[in-house]
Amino acid sequence: MTNSNFSRFDLQAFLIEAITAQGFSLPTEIQERLIPAIRSGKDVIGQSQTGSGKTLAFLLPIVDMINTDKAEVQTIITAPTRELATQIFNELKKLLDHQEEQTIQAKLLVGGTDRTRMIDKLEKAQPHIVVGTPGRINDLVSAQALGVQNTSMLVVDEADQMLDMGFIEDVDKLASRMAVELQMLIFSATIPEKLQPFLRKYMNNPRHVHVKPEHATAPTIEHRLISLRHRNKIEVTIEVAKIVNPYLAIIFTNTKEQADEVADAMQTAGLNVGRLHGGLQARERKQIMKQVNDVKIQYLVATDLAARGMDIKGITHIINYNIPKDLDFYIHRVGRTARAGKEGLAVTIYEPQEQEAIEKLMKRGINFIFADIKNGELIKLEKPKFGGNKPKSKSTVSSGKALAKPKKVKPGYKKKARYLQEKKEKRDRRLNRKK
Template structure:
């Protein structure tokens, strides 16, 4: 069996079979460190970026502990967005599909934008596991349709995003009504200080595992910086999109207004494009994601909050209409491509005010290549464009470059170098030329006397 390495966790046979079917061979770092702790009922904090295998690190031990003889809710898994909740539910279904026929685990997806009355009707028989958004789960608790007081396992996925979007209060409401011996599992890319009061309220001596990726981004991503210069930005991003012919490209914008403007311009240019942002109705967002998963869309224009955590296969290109204010989002954006050993290219349109942000990304280890796009052709630049931060020259390289000028200057002045002003002041060039002329005149007088 392919998943033999997972057997040491003593998981139920159906889980090993499900992992083998999906081709999993070795547990990831976060799975190695958290699966045993979760199976033993311990509170955990898993701090890691996308793509580290965190989803299986909690789904596997939770499923392993479900008692199918009890028709009651035993685990609640919360996510900040409907899309992310849907993805978690899809992963769960792949695992429970291998349950024995007489020992089935039942799960429900509960998110906003769906028929509430139908959800209430479906909960007449309580599921073993609930996955959903905290707001909808809370509403169904208030309706007394969902009974979470029997559940002792709670997962808070993408906790930092929950905090950013103001959903921690909803999670708190759910947690407060669960079993007293609550085991909480929190997963997040970062653990902000403002999250600490919530963690301390529910967690006892949690096992905190922080997994740093070997590289800040996937090694097969090429990060291209393209200067905007004098060009009109929306027209320019359309030209870039037209030039790349992707399998699937995601164009990231910082606001939903920008997303609409860019998507409209791309549509007018005849491109196969959809948009995804918080201004869409739930039904529209669901339809867009369906089209994307069915590969019926070539370009998706999205905002960070709408797209974070979405795992879409086949993304070949990322286009950053602008750099995000929170540079962690840059890592999340480009992390949509170059998955499963594939290549990917991330284009970033650069403006002068982006200089500080680019410098910070360089310090994080992002390696940029510099390109310009002229008359439909990509032109690779030997160095960073003027004003764009790049790799700094070594002292030797700087000295080598200055040597020709130094020799030229010495020749003009009879071998004697002219001192330059220490500080750059208004009119310094004129003064330098005057000093140089005076020195040349003095040298001529000396030569004449000789």
């Protein structure tokens, strides 16, 4: 236990025991740089990709700093989705389970659960740590079931996604109800310009740590591209899904309508499929996540809701039904596979208008292998030349090979055509004169 490199952070013994039990001995870069800053009371911005260990970077110092003599809410951790909040809460429980006496209390507050029962429990006892979605937490504060006026620490996880989903106003409302001396911890893959006014409003000279990965994606992921050409996209997707025959695959679509369409077609084709998107009821999403974790489905059709922060175990394949508009999400999507050094395969079905996006991803260091389907197998093809930076009206790319070029015309053909035309006109004039 004392051999752990986490010992130098001077954390409580049960925390060292908890992370050792999970097999962690060396802190990641973001943990190394942020744990001391958080413990010293500084505001922090942690910018990193999924898999950097950021969750423990804030959970360890938060748990370590809880004062059990005070029976009040001391820290609130917010996440943009119920699934992500639940995941953070489960990580928190792994730490708290190692307490000799269960003195530090935590509660998960998300929508889709019995509100009245939740209020009853909060009236009996206030937790030290709250993990939840901003909407539900605000609702319980408004109902005077949750007291946050003395709460001095707020974590905003996946802040850029909070902004995209329109939840940053809820976070702002919550922060304004908390203690005046508020320590704020922001974690995000990107820090968009639109987030800056919120950061300036609440943060005081924050410690900004940006951990850039060595590779855009895990080096153990193989990225394959399949040109759609004139085929039916759903049929190609189903064929790819059958060929790869995964332990668990996520098929990513850009919209929930596409997700439903693809999932319905896969179901009709007899595949064991589930779907996950923002249009589902909380109960349905919970059931799907349980089926995924219990390995009861082989294919999960999802929107980018599942691309960020979600730690779904055992994903062997990613299939991109289309390339996301925000290219960062390609990185997040494929980051669901090849975790902890394992191998993964990401297959992307692309159309001519997505050529520019592919070239941008290549510049980021994604090494694509061009492929196609032949005799029920995925075969590798030679890398095509896109032929220019902008997509043409007709595809300059086929399934991995450049399309046949138009027949070359001989030089000077325009001059010759003009000469023949003039010759014909002279002949016509001569005939007219004779007449």
